Amino acid sequence: MADPGNSELYIYNTLTRKKEKFEPLNPPYVGLYVCGPTVYGDAHLGHSRPSLTFDLLFRYLKHLGYKVRYVRNITDVGHMESNADEGEDKILKKARLAKLEPMEVVQYYTNRFRHNMWSLNVLEPSIEPLASGHIIEQQEFVDLIVKSGYGYEVNGSVYFDVDKYNRNFNYGKLSGRVIEDLISNTRELEGQEEKKNPYDFALWKKASPEHLMHWPSRWGEGFPGWHLECSTMSTKYLGEEFDIHGGGMDLLFPHHECEIAQSTAALGKESVKYWMHNNLVTINGQKMGKSLGNAISLFEFFSGDHPLLDKAYHPMAIRFFIMQAHYRSTVDFSNDAIQASEKGLQRLFEGIKTLDKLKSSEHSTVDVEALERKCYDAMNDDLNSPVLISHLFDGLKIINFINAGQDFINEKDLKNLKNLYHDFLYNILGIDKPEEKIDTENLSDRIIRKFLQVRKEAKQRKDFATADLIRETLNQLGIEIKDTKDGFEWKIKT
RNA sequence: GGUCGGUUGGCCGAGUGGCUAGGCAGUGGUCUGCAAAACCACGUACAGCGGUUCGACUCCGCUACCGACCUCCA
Structure with a gap:
């Protein structure tokens, strides 16, 4: 194996809009x-x-x-709920509808999410913190922001002073927005009159009397603002400065922009070195x-139970499908x-099965090292999984040529080639090894029935030789056959 | 409306200033009693119009279309 430590990983940093060497x-x-x-x-x-x-990034970093x-x-x-004009809490609304405790809803969907992740062979994160478990820390974070002068309290809510922040720092540096544009584009929402500016955002929000999810605080009963949990929990578990913050592109603004503002205001410095966004x-x-x-x-994909789906899809098909597109490109779903x-x-x-059966020779006529280099190059180029996959397909030709005796591979290269597929397909792309799981009980049952059906048809066209051959063969396998008036019965002899 | 991004062959999807991406489908072939599978081989492409260049799908400009964000979402 080439030393992956020699690899220089480059990742695209949304902050600079460039691929940067990962250090x-x-x-x-x-x-x-x-x-x-x-x-x-x-x-x-x-x-x-x-x-x-x-998960791909996590796996590759660990591999390196x-x-x-x-x-x-x-x-x-x-x-907040999108079309709820009152700004009702999303989780709360669902709870009302289903007449469940809010935490019951949350637990239910958390369990189901974890189940999905397990199906997709997504590795468990090191820490999976809940926002509700970090209310105290979030309040402390609000304190820090208020103390540094970028938060202000109004009627039991605390807001972030974007204007003031922007005078000393750059609000919009991540998303490329400018405050002036925000002024003209911010929609009128209820509660805006409390804020100094419409683009200020809540750090702590006063809970209305009917609100179920609320916690005591120095500002009264309330709940944390939309963007606070990530600033708080990333700081708590990764420190005031850490390497990579990821998320979907749709979180770029306002969520991540606000996170930067919050952390910078509270800590006096940038927290995140590389921002990564998937499409x-x-x-x-x-x-x-x-x-x-x-x-x-x-769940619908795995069961096929959706009008837009032709069939059920194995989680690995879904995973491979996503991996065949680069993470910064959109990927368009279709059954085809x-x-x-x-x-x-x-x-x-199939190719890997062939690979496992390959015999080594004295010398190699194939260049495994070049293939391996290409695979690392693809991954090092901002996690280019589709190009990596194309190389794995190219490698299939090598495998098949060796298998056909048109090329040869020595023992060392063969070992490396096996490792290559193991590392890149299983460990890095995270594709699960296919398990040969056949429902043997059902299968033997179906085979016996099918055999007897053929025998019945043979009898009907007076092909007794074939009929007897089938009976004799099954008998030898320990299956006893009894002809009945209109068909057959069978049992396994004890 | 503002900001940003995209437009690649039948479909999905990479990438590059000159050299085959890859997958699926299709076509031809090998194998096979037939078929299937497997394997091998092979097309068709870079939205339109200008410009820069010896040369552009790749750089620049304009136009058209699509999308994301600006408001909860990954």
Whole structure:
């Protein structure tokens, strides 16, 4: 194996809009924070994209020898419902509808999310903190911001003073927005009159009397603001400065912009060195989203139980499909596209079976090292999984030529080639080895029945030789056959 | 409306200033009693119009179309 330590990984930093060489702040340690799910409903295919993208990154960093602490939060509190004009808490609304405790809803969907992740072979993060479990820390974070002069309290709510912040720092540096544009574009929402400016955002929000999810604070009963949990929990678990913060592109503004503002205001410095954003999953060219009504949940994909799906898809087909597109490109869902991936993956699996049976020779006529270099180059180029996969397909030709006796491979190269597929397909791309699971009980049953059906047909056309041959063969296998008036019976002889 | 991004062959999807991406489908072939599978081989492409260049799909400009964000979402 080439030494992966020699690899120079480049990743695209949204902050600079350039690919940058990845250099951790404190090698060999890497701190990675990713915005996780809001657990008020089942995850759909779009939600799987950040999980899969940063699972790929997590796996590759570990493969390169880094010691990674991967923190992915669970948002179980505090986000607002889209069309609820009152600004009702999303989780709360769902709870009302279903007459459940809010924490019951959250627990239910958290469990289901974890189940989905397990199906997709997504590695568990090192820490999976809940926003509701860090209320105290979030309040402390608000204190820091207020003390530094960038937060102000009004009627039991605390807001972030964007204008003031922007005078000393740059609000909009990540998303490329300018305050002037925001002024003209901010929609009128209830509660705006409390803020100094419409683009100020809540750090702590006063709970209305009917609000169920609220916590005591020095400002009164309330709940944390929309963006606070990530600033708080990333700081708590990864420190005031850490390496990588990831999430979906749609979180760029305002969520991540506000996170930067909060952390910078509270800590007096930039927290994140590299910002990474995955692109969206589209369906008919449009973003897959709950509110757009075009979402297909992962459970539906795995069961095939959705009008837009031709069939059920194995989680690995989904994973491979996502991996066949670069994380910064959109990937458009269609049955044809996933089925194409599914068949391609099948061919890859067949090739690996062939690889396992390959015999080594004295000398090699193939260049395994070059293939390996190409695979690392692809991954080092901002996690280019589609190009990596194309090299794995190219490698199939090598395998098949050796198998056909047209090329030869020595023992060392053969070992390396096996390692290569093992490392890149299984460990890095995270594709699960296919298990040869056949329902043997059912299968033998079906085979016996089919045999007897053939025998019955043979008897009907007076082909007694064939009929007897079948009976004799089955008898020898310990299966006793009894002809009946209109068919047959059989049992396994004891 | 503002900001940003995209437009690649039948479909999906990479990439590059001159050299085959890859997958699926298709076509031809090998194998096979037939078929299937497997394997081998092979097309078709870079939205339009200008410009820069010896040369552009790749750089620049304009136009058209699509999308994301600006408001909860990954």
